[in-house]
Amino acid sequence: MKESEVTDDFESDFANLARLAASGSVEDVRLYLAKLVRKYRTIRPAFSAKLDQSLKSSQTRSSGPSVMRRGPAPADSQPLLPQDQDTRQSLVRVFDDRESLAAPILPEALSKQIDDIVREHQQRAKLEAHGIRPTRSAILVGPPGVGKTLSARYVAARIDKPLWVLDLTTVMSSLLGKTANNLRLVFESAKQGQAVLLLDEVDSIAKRRSDDSDVGELKRLVTAILQEVDNWPDSGLLLAATNHPELIDPALWRRFDAILQFDVSDxxxxxxxxxxxxxxxxxxxxxxxxxxxxxxxxxxxxxxxxxxxxxxxxxxxxxxxxxxxxxxxxxxxxxxxxxxxxxxxxxxxxxxxxxxxxxxxxxxxxxxxxxxxxxxxxxxxxxxxxxx
Structure with a gap:
């Protein structure tokens, strides 16, 4: 990146940070700082480290709950849900089935795949001790009504986490660049809230970039999704579901650790x-x-x-x-x-x-x-x- 471009980015980032600070939204400021830490980690490592240290210090001093905390939330509090900055509507739908949820009715081979993912996360420490990471991501493929969302809820419940389902109606925005920002906010919040994230109908936001019928904004959205999937932590679980696998960009397919095929029941x-x-x-x-x-x-x-x-x-x-x-x-x-x-x-x-x-x-x-x-x-x- 040229020096002039870096300077322009600095000015733009500082202006955005000032705007968020002036709005009085502490959580938004922290989320934006976390984004800057990642952005400048390669091109300005010393600056990134200073931002990261400031962020950690502010979390230590803060007495209230924060979506930026990496540790588990207190038992009597819930992680803050990501919201659209303009409408203040939640960007996710939450399912918390940790009390009880019956296993979905699935073919034996598919049930075993799902149980294996659950066991990997239940015994993550054992895997990591041998230098092996658990399955970080999986895509659920099949027609409507075959149990994809129910299976995602079941997996989240078994590993003692809530399920956050991306709400496309609020994430998608007509404003240029806003959809990608909403998506990044969902990913960051899910990581900090230690939730299993489900990208339902992922084909609608991750279409093949060779599709000439789509505008540039949707193509940039695919790039944003790829970056977030790459940065997804080993300790988390990212799920996606689709009825139309043929529409999904091949680059995203390659990033999923597992493919779960759902068919009509026998x-x-x-x-x-x-x-x-x-x-x-x-x-x-x-x-x-x-x-x-x-x-x-x-x-x-x-x-x-x-x-x-x-x-x-x-x-x-x-x-x-x-x-x-x-x-x-x-x-x-x-x-x-x-x-x-x-x-x-x-x-x-x-x-x-x-x-x-x-x-x-x-x-x-x-x-x-x-x-x-x-x-x-x-x-x-x-x-x-x-x-x-």
Whole structure:
């Protein structure tokens, strides 16, 4: 950097620092000082060291809580959340599930990946003693409703930290350069607040820089994200989630330590989810959980939960028979199922004896010969009357 450029930067930085000091916001001043420490660490190391020492001294003298403290916050205080300077709205949404949170329903291999990350952070001292750092960052990839955010909450709870989710509605700003500043503030605050940070819908702020449809501001935003990811501490955990991995800049992909692939759940996982969503009603619906799982297979677990809760409401309000409700739910989804799923549903209905083979065949399109082959003779005839 040329000397004239350094001088211009000094003047600009001093003016910004004076403006923050005049506003009376002590925390903003400290955050800006921390930024200057990082900025001048390479080009002006002596100056950076002096700023760092001043910052540490001010923290020692301060009697109030500060987001710049590196140690854990007092038990009766909460870390200050980053706010947009103009609107004063929080830039993050907070989930603190440390009291209790059930493990998400995921395939075994994915659950193991998540548990390994948790154990690494629980035993971070052991790893560091051998010169090994734990996983610092991971990206969660998959369609909506498959448990990405719930998994992030679960990981944060297991390592005894809150989860901060980047709130795109307040972080994104129409003012030039403001979005990047908001983003840096979130990263810095999350590090100081010792929170797990989740960049949800990261593809919206980290698009490929080769995309000519985006303005220069978004491209600069990607550069800012890359810098913050590089500076993320080994003691922290940074997560990102996306439904569109193809949109993300390749340079960001290379910076994640782990990639967690979330897919739509299989039949066994759906059945397990149904049992959990049924709650206290699980026992009375137990004989037909397999039937419902066959019909709901391929849907996201959030959609499965919505269907089960609707069914439970109907059971309570209309006093309907569990069998009738389970069959109705299954048949509502039969039209959107592929051939194999429809066959599995039809066989499940036949085995349960819920209706005759004729009825099942008419509703699902599965041939009666197929039903007899896999489920045996029908215990019902015609419209459902039992054989004599």
């Amino acid at each position: 039949r066994d996982a759906v059945a397990l989810a149904i049992r959990r969503f049924l709650g206290r009603d699980a026992e009375q619906f137990d004989p037909w959980i397999g039937v419902m799982a066959s019909s709901l297979m391929g849907q996201s677990l959030s959609d499965v939960e919505r269907s089960i809760l609707t069914m439970r409401r109907n059971a309570l309000i209309h006093q309907a028979e569990p069998l009738r409700l389970a069959v109705d739910l299954a048949l509502r989804h039969a039209g959107t199922m592929d051939k194999v799923a429809r066959r599995d549903l039809a066989i499940s209905l036949a085995r349960e004896g819920a209706m005759s083979h004729n009825q099942i065949s008419e509703l699902t399109g599965v041939a009666r010969d197929t039903l007899r082959k896999y489920a045996g003779p029908s215990p019902l005839k015609g419209r459902g009357h039992k054989k004599d």
